Every structure is written in structure tokens, then in C-alpha cells.
Amino acid sequence: MxxxxxxxxxxxxxxxxxxxxxxxxxxxxxxxxxxxxxxxxxxxxxxxxxxxxxxxxxxxxxxxxxxxxxxxxxxxxxxxxxxxxxxxxxxxxxxxxxxxxxxxxxxxxxxxxxxxxxxxxxxGALRDGLHAYTALHTHARMAAGHTLLVMDGASSFGLMCIQLACYHGVKVLTTSHSPQTRSFLEQLRPSVGVQNPLVARVIPVDSGTSDLLSVVLEETGGLGLDIIIDSGVRLQDGEESEGTKFLPHKHDIISVLAVGGHWVTSHQDLQLDPPDCRLLHLKSASVSFLNPEVWTASSAQQGRYLHILKDTVEKMSAGVLxxxxxxxxxxxxxxxxxxxxxxxxxxxxxxxx
Missing domain, CATH: 3.90.180.10 (Medium-chain alcohol dehydrogenases, catalytic domain)
Known part of the structure; x- marks a missing residue:
């Protein structure tokens, strides 16, 4: 074979x-x-x-x-x-x-x-489901009533995060990279239950400028976000390559975090300057690195890993995800x-x- x-x-x-x-x-x-x-x-x-x-x-x-x-x-x-x-x-x-x-x-x-x-x-979807569970449950300790920002919610991983968070009673905000993805995200509805929109607010970032700070403060009453899940960040101002032009700056992420907030990042080479660390310290906020391979690279929490896989496929079968x-x-x-x-x-x- x-x-x-x-x-x-x-x-x-x-x-x-x-x-x-x-x-x-x-x-x-x-x-x-x-x-x-x-x-x-x-x-x-x-x-x-x-x-x-x-x-x-x-x-x-x-x-x-x-x-x-x-x-x-x-x-x-x-x-x-x-x-x-x-x-x-x-x-x-x-x-x-x-x-x-x-x-x-x-x-x-x-x-x-x-x-x-x-x-x-x-x-096709098992890995994205595992990533979403790891980010929201393992790292961010998601709970009903939290406010979440998912960067690039129209991606396969972002979509899983949005649906899983809404199922647990979390208010979700997300960003879109084009008018088409913005329309798609605004029309998302659950497959069962009350047909309210899954996303409370879609923040467009396709124009190169973003009202991220003002929109988040408006939606959270000035308190900031409990959880942020990124799909990468810009480390420097003026970093405008094809792969980073839609990404938020690291300081913007920290600025919109609430007191005690959790930032879950996929950026492997994240570097925080002393002012960034000072702001995180003042907010008593935390940064977690999302390494999707950690479950199969270590057998320390094998039971929890199998529980996540089982719950992921059951929720996909039921239409929740x-x-x-x-x-x-x-x-x-x-x-x-x-x-x-x-x-x-x-x-x-x-x-x-």
C-alpha cells in the first residue's frame, strides 16, 4: 500500500x-x-x-x-x-x-x-475543534458571561471558536477581512435553539485601519475583553507584508484586554517590550501560547485529551459545531x-x- x-x-x-x-x-x-x-x-x-x-x-x-x-x-x-x-x-x-x-x-x-x-x-474539522477547545477551555477558562474577541472569525479555526463560545453563553466579537466575510459572520445563526446571531459585533479590518479599541470599549461598557484569541499579531509598526497587513498590533491586543483578561496567541515568536509587560501587569492579565501539538507530544493529560476529542465529535454530530x-x-x-x-x-x- x-x-x-x-x-x-x-x-x-x-x-x-x-x-x-x-x-x-x-x-x-x-x-x-x-x-x-x-x-x-x-x-x-x-x-x-x-x-x-x-x-x-x-x-x-x-x-x-x-x-x-x-x-x-x-x-x-x-x-x-x-x-x-x-x-x-x-x-x-x-x-x-x-x-x-x-x-x-x-x-x-x-x-x-x-x-x-x-x-x-x-x-477535516477534528484539528480545528481541538484547537478551539484548547484555547477556550484549557487556556482561557471560558465561562458564561465572558466577552470574547476572535480574530479572523471566518477562518475554520475562528468559526469553531465562535460556535463553541456561543454554546457556553459567551458574548462574541470578531474581525473580518473583506465585505464577503463580514456578511457571512453577521448571518451566522445556531442550528438549534433561539435563532439570535452568534456574533454580537463584526469589526472590519480590510481597510487597513481598525476601530478595534473604540468598538470594544463600546461593546463592553469600557471594561475590555475577558478573552482574546488571535491568528497572529504584528510586532512592529509599519509591518505591512501580505501575511500581516490584517493582523492587529500586539499593543492593540493588550489595550483592549479587561482586568484579569486572557490573551491566547498563535504567534510562536511573540516578543513583548517592557511597556507591554507593564500594561499586562497593571491589568493582572495573562498571555498563553496555543501549541496545538501539545496533547499528542505529551501523555501527561491523556484523559482530558480524549474527553476533548469525544466532546468535539459529539457536538459536530449534534450540529452545535x-x-x-x-x-x-x-x-x-x-x-x-x-x-x-x-x-x-x-x-x-x-x-x-
Whole structure:
């Protein structure tokens, strides 16, 4: 059988994605499950993170969000039986590519897939759901009555954050990068219950200038925001590259935080100057770094991780979380799709096997 792998480039060369022949072991491990893969999600590969945690290989497996059917279980597996439909995320050091016909994976990385939830939807949205739970519950300690700002709410991750927060009684503000995304966000409604808008206010940032501070103070009665989730920030004034022109400045983020507020950032290289730290200190506010791989890189909180995965797929099945529909591509287009994902020409892709 064949899988998709990344051959990391030398120096600054772009990584190459190739289809390679591979096979599964003849004998399953005690706690391993053999899964026939039905759908696999493709997300950007963080080669620097892999290097930082000591994973260096000539060929790196690609495609870690998988949904499929159990075909065989190890002698000590207690959670699954053959023919169970499952979904999960392969660990960072997994030797398997999710695009193989069958993979061997420890049972601790899988949860049952609800019958109503399609394999394509589960594989495509599982990572975003996990990120949203980690940001809102684990880092920000979200509670009913809080006020939240989600940067770029029309992104797949932003949309998950908005829906999850509204389900828990949080007032949500968000930003939009175009008139089309602004209209989309303003028309968001829950699938069940009272059909009030999910977003209390959409703040346009497509003009290059933003009324972020004035709008937030108006919406919060001058108190500021309890939680802010960014999709990156600008570290310096005048930083106007194509990838940063819509991002807020770090000082703007800190300025709109409430006393005791939480800022959850995706910016890996965030640098705070002494005035920024002083303002955070005065507000007794906190900054948390959102590392989506922390759950599979460490087994310290495995039970909580499985609870998050289970709750995510159950809420997707019930319609509480409605991810943006992702059109599945066939396996022969996986290499091209992954190259586009890695170059950030598309946010993600789902391959149907």
C-alpha cells in the first residue's frame, strides 16, 4: 500500500511531498488498533517543531487526522472492537501516513465516531475543534458571561471558536477581512435553539485601519475583553507584508484586554517590550501560547485529551459545531493538495480513501 511522505528540503529549499510504498507490521502491539482509513485531513507540516522535539527523518509521514473503521485490535485493547468507527489524530512520532489504506495506532489516540457524522467532516474539522477547545477551555477558562474577541472569525479555526463560545453563553466579537466575510459572520445563526446571531459585533479590518479599541470599549461598557484569541499579531509598526497587513498590533491586543483578561496567541515568536509587560501587569492579565501539538507530544493529560476529542465529535454530530464544508479530494490528488496547504494557498484539505 502507499502513503504520503515529506522529504524535507536542504537549507531553504521547499519540502517535497512524495507517494511511497509502505506496509503495516504483521503483529499488532498489545494496545494497538488497526484501522482501515476512510478519510484523512491534511494540515501544514511544522518542520521546525519536529526538529525541536528531536524528530528527524528522511521521510516524514503526512496526514495525521484520520477517520476509519477498526479491522483488528491488540490483545490488551479494551476500548474498541472490530467494525467500530473511530476518529483520531496520529502522534507526532507516528511512522504511519494517514493516507495509507490501513494504519496501526495506539487506542489512546482514538475515540468513537458518532454514526451521524461523516468521515470526511470528522477528519477535516477534528484539528480545528481541538484547537478551539484548547484555547477556550484549557487556556482561557471560558465561562458564561465572558466577552470574547476572535480574530479572523471566518477562518475554520475562528468559526469553531465562535460556535463553541456561543454554546457556553459567551458574548462574541470578531474581525473580518473583506465585505464577503463580514456578511457571512453577521448571518451566522445556531442550528438549534433561539435563532439570535452568534456574533454580537463584526469589526472590519480590510481597510487597513481598525476601530478595534473604540468598538470594544463600546461593546463592553469600557471594561475590555475577558478573552482574546488571535491568528497572529504584528510586532512592529509599519509591518505591512501580505501575511500581516490584517493582523492587529500586539499593543492593540493588550489595550483592549479587561482586568484579569486572557490573551491566547498563535504567534510562536511573540516578543513583548517592557511597556507591554507593564500594561499586562497593571491589568493582572495573562498571555498563553496555543501549541496545538501539545496533547499528542505529551501523555501527561491523556484523559482530558480524549474527553476533548469525544466532546468535539459529539457536538459536530449534534450540529452545535458546524465546520466549514470541505470538498474531499481523491488520493491521486493528495500530493498537489498538500503542496497547496504547505504554501498556505489553502488552509487544509481532506482526502477520501
Amino acid at each position: 502507499k502513503g504520503l511522505y515529506c522529504r524535507a528540503g536542504v537549507s531553504d529549499a521547499e519540502p517535497k511531498f512524495v507517494i511511497q510504498e509502505t506496509s503495516v507490521a504483521e503483529v499488532l502491539g498489545s494496545h494497538q488498533v488497526r484501522v482501515k482509513v476512510k478519510a484523512c485531513g491534511l494540515s501544514p507540516l511544522d518542520l521546525k517543531l519536529l526538529s525541536d522535539v528531536g524528530i528527524q527523518r528522511d521521510l516524514i509521514p503526512v496526514g495525521r487526522e484520520v477517520a476509519g473503521v477498526v479491522v483488528q485490535v491488540g490483545p490488551k485493547v479494551s476500548s474498541f472492537q472490530p467494525d467500530d468507527e473511530v476518529v483520531g489524530i496520529l502522534p507526532l512520532d507516528s511512522p504511519c501516513s494517514g493516507l495509507c489504506d490501513a494504519i496501526d495506532i495506539d487506542e489512546q489516540y482514538l475515540v468513537q465516531k458518532p454514526e451521524k457524522l461523516s468521515s470526511v467532516c470528522a477528519a 458546524r465546520p466549514q464544508p470541505e470538498e474531499a479530494v481523491p488520493r491521486y490528488e493528495a500530493t498537489v493538495a498538500m503542496e497547496a496547504v504547505q504554501r498556505h494557498q489553502r488552509t487544509k484539505a481532506v482526502v477520501q480513501l
